[in-house]
Amino acid sequence: MISIRKGYFSYPPLNYSGRSLKGKLLRRSPAIIPPPVFSNLDFFADDGEIVGLSGHNGSGKTTLLKLIAGILPFERGKISLPKNSGCLIDINMGIELDYTGWEALRARAYTFGVKSCDIQPFVEKAAEISQLGNERLSHFVKSYSTGMQMRLGFSMAMVVEFDCLLLDEWLSVGDADYQQYASSLLKEKIKQTPCVIIASHSKDLLNDVCTRTVDVDSLQP
């Protein structure tokens, strides 16, 4: 269950003067502090819900997903978040181009917190889902096309279990045949996960998949 009451979050000044050590020490050029992304955020999601987040560019959909996952910290507010969230914002997170496909799968599993002693079944299951085959998985990731690289990250995400799944846009992976297969897997994964939040610009998709849709702008009364 997710409960956020009066949540406050802001980004620091991300221009040059805001990040310069010299500027900070000499205080010559005061940094322009941007307005907070969320100053009074109220958001709730119960177990069993699939919540869709909509909103224009820069409204804070991805930031909200990161805040729910605990990647970014709320500065103020009464916050209760799920402990084991899977945040699928960057599908290729943790995968280096110098890895082989097998190593990339292992690396991806490690970044999801899978223990070394449990890793083999996860890797084998993910390899099966990726449909890349033993020979291709023995090659370096840098020889893969973008679609094939995405299959690696996607397949491991489908194997690991989360209490809460956070998706930034609907994952569209691989060629037409694989997309259909991936889409059915993702729908199955969403059904199995207690709580799911999906951020997307596609209202049709959100209406089709989610139990309710929220406009991020409306979350701050």
Place this chain on the structure above:
Amino acid sequence: MTLNIKLAQFWHLLHQLKTYKGAWLNLGYFDATTRYRSTVLGPLWITISLSFLIGVLSFQWSTIFNIALDEYLPYFAIGLISWTFIAGTIIESTDAALRFKSLSINSCISIFVIVARTITKSFVIYLHNILILIPIFIFFDTPITPFSIVLWVISIILISFLMLFLGVLLAILAATYTDFKSLIESIIQASFFMTPIIWFPNQLGKYSFAHEFNPFYHLITIMRAPFLGSEHLMQSYLYVISMIFLCFCLSIIFSKNLISYKRYL
């Protein structure tokens, strides 16, 4: 922010070292080996270039300082190999949050795990480099006892703890201020010549007390003394333990920044 909340937050982040043990151990090992995988000798290429450097410079500097080679070569070799490990870990830790930016901003993995990954990488390279010492110890009859091995292991553990707590502080500072990484690189570069690696501490004469204020001197001493002996070993151990405690306390005080640094990436 009360101390209790800070301690709870700090413990939560530190505890990830257990949860993500596979990540920092295995990915750190991957980092050390994947770069050289297509080569015949792998990371031993670093060892070969370092052994060439040690061989050439030992002859050169022992002649300049008029010191016997059998005294100078083991001293310089252990010092340079230890320096490569310490300096490499500090520079890599400083860059850790930026180097693994995708991991930092897209997952809950704590900065402790990311810094531990860089320490593992440096340690794997260090293990390759200490192979250089085997022929040197055999050729120059350097005594190796079980006690010296135990002292060496204690030194490695202490340095790893220091690098962990110091590393997270450096990593969050480098992520927050863009010019911090260059500052650290300059300090490390200057410290190499200020620390007795090429030269002996007593060569400074009446100014040799200045070493007491150089943290790198104590770090190199605890790595060198198990094999070559030093009357200052216990003093250096106490100094290093104090540094670990200081960095540990600072990382508790700045525990909020150990997560909020991600806002800058």
